Amino acid sequence: MKTEQAENVQEPNRNFRAIDSATGFRISDDFERFSQKNDAFSRSTWDPVLQSKKATNFFQAYLMPHSKPRKGEGYQHLDYALRNAAWHMATTIRQIAPGRGEGFQDYFTAHEEGWNEEVDVGNPEQASKVVKNAAIMLGADLVGVAEYDERWTYQERFRRSTLKPGQIPTAEAPDLPEGMTHCIVLGSQMPLSLNRTVPSALSGGASGIGYSQDASTCISLAQFIRNLGYEAYASMNDTGPSIPYAVQAGLGEYSRAGLVITPEFGSRLRFTRVFTNMPLQADQPIEFGVKKFCELCRKCSNECPPQAIAKGDAVSEPHNTSNTKGITKWTTNAEKCFKFWCSQNTECSICIRVCPYNRTFNNIFDRAWRRLAGSPLRRLALWLDDKFNSHTAKKAGWWWKERNANKQRYSSITIEK
């Protein structure tokens, strides 16, 4: 599957790792690990550039009394009611341990006692198979294994609870325990029907469902590994970025919109991780033609209302402090993106909706299209996508009233787990 390594060859430097040859990541000598205080969400709490009344409203709207429904279709009471209900379990689990923001600023600690010595489950290849079997059964739609890579652990953590008004947050060292050797990356799909209604408050339910499911899956998998006597820490947005790990674990390819495109769900899924010291076999990065397709296709960048997605080539220059320094890549402008979210009073994922890879791949046509998109006939694939696969937005009214919610009755398509 590796076809384009020649152009990824780079001068080894102190930040280079062997895996970069397979992922195509180009990391330069001035690379700096990202600090969580600089992500757009964190900055909106302390950085005047992103602080605003609208940002405060945006966050508060996840609690129903502050949701501020309006008349526009997709932003009505019903839409916020479902979105916020979808987020509810993630919010509940986040608050289990007092003083921590688990899954967002801190790794999860909701565990019971495991086993007191390491259980032999075979060689690393067999151990990886055991862990993957368990992960899929515990709720993951995709699973891969990467070696632990300290480049993707935040340089500094950010804790809202210690933030003093008007000040830059104090630096806190990352608290992921030392000795982790592997990172298990779990992917969970977001519902296509909700994604079709982007932009809308309703479609924010897709993220909420993803987060709520992810929290359960990664905690349960970490518990499974603890039950075998190894250390395991479940992590969502805390600890560090997921995207590079998802690429290194072979789940998909990095794309123009800064997301990972997988062969199964396009970029319509979320990633969560479990760090462990269990001896596992890491997966290899995959290539199925996404990079060349993204070079051709600009649907995400053309359709992005605040023009936050790169229209040109990969660059090493950050837009602002919310980008990691020292990586050459397609880089989105998180300030523009977040400000648009605030202006809408909900999340946006138009870039996911309009992506030609945003399909279910449960039929032969989608699978044939995927082959075509990964071939030299990719221009034809893009034309076919324009012609036959409508990525235009559906109205929230369609979602609530016209879909058949219970369509599984008598014709169920089930994942045979």
Place this chain on the structure above:
Amino acid sequence: MKTEQAENVQEPNRNFRAIDSATGFRISDDFERFSQKNDAFSRSTWDPVLQSKKATNFFQAYLMPHSKPRKGEGYQHLDYALRNAAWHMATTIRQIAPGRGEGFQDYFTAHEEGWNEEVDVGNPEQASKVVKNAAIMLGADLVGVAEYDERWTYQERFRRSTLKPGQIPTAEAPDLPEGMTHCIVLGSQMPLSLNRTVPSALSGGASGIGYSQDASTCISLAQFIRNLGYEAYASMNDTGPSIPYAVQAGLGEYSRAGLVITPEFGSRLRFTRVFTNMPLQADQPIEFGVKKFCELCRKCSNECPPQAIAKGDAVSEPHNTSNTKGITKWTTNAEKCFKFWCSQNTECSICIRVCPYNRTFNNIFDRAWRRLAGSPLRRLALWLDDKFNSHTAKKAGWWWKERNANKQRYSSITIEK
């Protein structure tokens, strides 16, 4: 779909409800609401008939340090590790509110503030559609609506925390708030591959996954309804039995093994409920031939090691205090069933595994078989099931080593939600 009502006609009595004509429930004058202290789990904590060292071990084995793995395939360390990890989220959520056993003895209280006035979502038919749309999206595999029926609310609640050693539990009144008009019944399938390994500790993971998913789904749906300004209480094993509500809500038919057989998953699924005062439209019970098929087929009763399942006709006489009084039905012997569980040190669901309806119905053959089983040719359906659909147990080694866990890769079958 109603073909056999004639034989269900009964003399109206003080316990008769109009819905009984459609469900076929025959409730007599001496019907008594069930008391939770009399279910086999509760009795094992206070009734000498079911108290034993094995029963104590059975419950403790859900915590890893007390799991007592043994050499037999399916009961090894790996099997208990997965089973207990699968149960972990249900166990965690159960303990969120100190002093309560939520989902097991008490309804769930993990809620945030909803909306402060009732939002108009249309007439009851439209409201039911809204609720079903939300339920499927929040994780349910099936959903139906029944009217609230006080016959299925426990006469007395049972609280382990107030149990005094050596004494019969004190009676506690049910605490489901008054004014509930409807019960939304949610079904979630248990993974077929785990069920294939019954009897085994590994297969207990199927229940754990069911409970963990159910807890999340019903809490989230109750939050959704609260977000619309109505009252909603999420319930699993607490509050009362699920089976009669699942039948009344049209999810399936009552079967010989005392479970509900659904057209989509056979009896391989769990039910959970949300009680609400939201004005909804109730569903109608369904018939697709299960009753007549069960009259013919005795796979579950023949294969049950402790012979706990009725081989004969429906009777009104209870086996012991763990049966509800005053209903004519196929009645299982919960004492025999529970004692077998304890002897295995894990749950059993052989009756689910061997049921001819235990299929995925994601292919034309299974769906054709379902039609046949519901027709006068049901004897042929039973013969075909014997001949072509192997319900014999798979070994845990098959589950861990021979299945392809990540088989979705490149050929994903996804539920299009």
